[in-house]
Amino acid sequence: MLSARQLDVMRGSRTIVAGVDLCIDGGAALLIHGANGSGKSSLIAALAGLLPPARGAVCWRGANVRDDPARFRRELAWLGHADGFNGELTVAENLRFAAWLGAHATHANERVVLDRAGVLPLMHTRLNRLSQGQRRRVALARLVLAGKPLWLLDEPTEAIDDTGALWFAACIDDHLRGGGMLVATTHRPLAVDAARTRHLYLERCAS
Ligand SMILES: Nc1ncnc2c1ncn2[C@@H]1O[C@H](COP(=O)(O)OP(=O)(O)OP(=O)(O)O)[C@@H](O)[C@H]1O
Numbered sequence: 001m002l003s004a005r006q007l008d009v010m011r012g013s014r015t016i017v018a019g020v021d022l023c024i025d026g027g028a029a030l031l032i033h034g035a036n037g038s039g040k041s042s043l044i045a046a047l048a049g050l051l052p053p054a055r056g057a058v059c060w061r062g063a064n065v066r067d068d069p070a071r072f073r074r075e076l077a078w079l080g081h082a083d084g085f086n087g088e089l090t091v092a093e094n095l096r097f098a099a100w101l102g103a104h105a106t107h108a109n110e111r112v113v114l115d116r117a118g119v120l121p122l123m124h125t126r127l128n129r130l131s132q133g134q135r136r137r138v139a140l141a142r143l144v145l146a147g148k149p150l151w152l153l154d155e156p157t158e159a160i161d162d163t164g165a166l167w168f169a170a171c172i173d174d175h176l177r178g179g180g181m182l183v184a185t186t187h188r189p190l191a192v193d194a195a196r197t198r199h200l201y202l203e204r205c206a207s
């Protein structure tokens with residue numbers, strides 16, 4: 001379970017997000033909405049441990065993530081605006097490198113996942129030769145292959161076409177049905193089972 005209590009997030013000297021409380025159990029999703037600049041990316045980065053909260057705490061399975069960050073990272077799959085791929089390596093090489101880093105275990109259905117993601121024909125193409133949407137599909141396939149219980153995703157379907165968005169919605173569905181958790185920022189509606197989904201709407205902080 002992921003929770004946050006009275007979380008404040010600052011950027012420079014400005015409080016961007018103030019007093020956020022949230023709690024996500026296995027099988028549940030939280031979608032974070034808000035205008036440009038309202039603090040969605042800042043909040044999700046704080047949940048992932050990439051920005052230290054100015055106040056409050058993020059807890060994973062009941063313990064402050066600061067107490068055992070390595071354990072949290074083992075169970076966390078993070079996808080931000082930057083995907084961390086090496087543009088000079090092929091898709092296959094990047095995925096192999098991610099697996100070697102522990103970003104994904106050997107997935108029983110790896111080929112099926114890559115096929116459904118539409119990236120199989122791209123496996124021997126260098127990352128910097130892909131379109132934005134193709135690249136994002138590879139990042140989402142890497143996420144699915146990782147098999148981590150907690151997904152923290154900043155605009156996951158950015159640049160993805162409707163077919164890709166449908167594929168990824170099915171992946172989210174499988175993830176949640178398997179007891180996984182999802183927190184995602186999104187401008188675009190994500191087709192997530194409404195019964196499993198809560199929404200958080202951010203407004204720009206005055207300070
Ligand atoms: N590195 C930074 N240093 C200082 N201020 C920042 C930094 N990154 C973001 N901000 C400020 O924090 C505020 C929130 O930014 P954030 O990226 O979290 O918004 P967002 O809701 O994700 O926006 P978008 O919808 O455009 O992705 C903005 O006012 C922005 O100017």
Ligand SMILES: [Mg+2]
Pocket residue numbers: 040041042154185
């Ligand atoms: Mg953002």
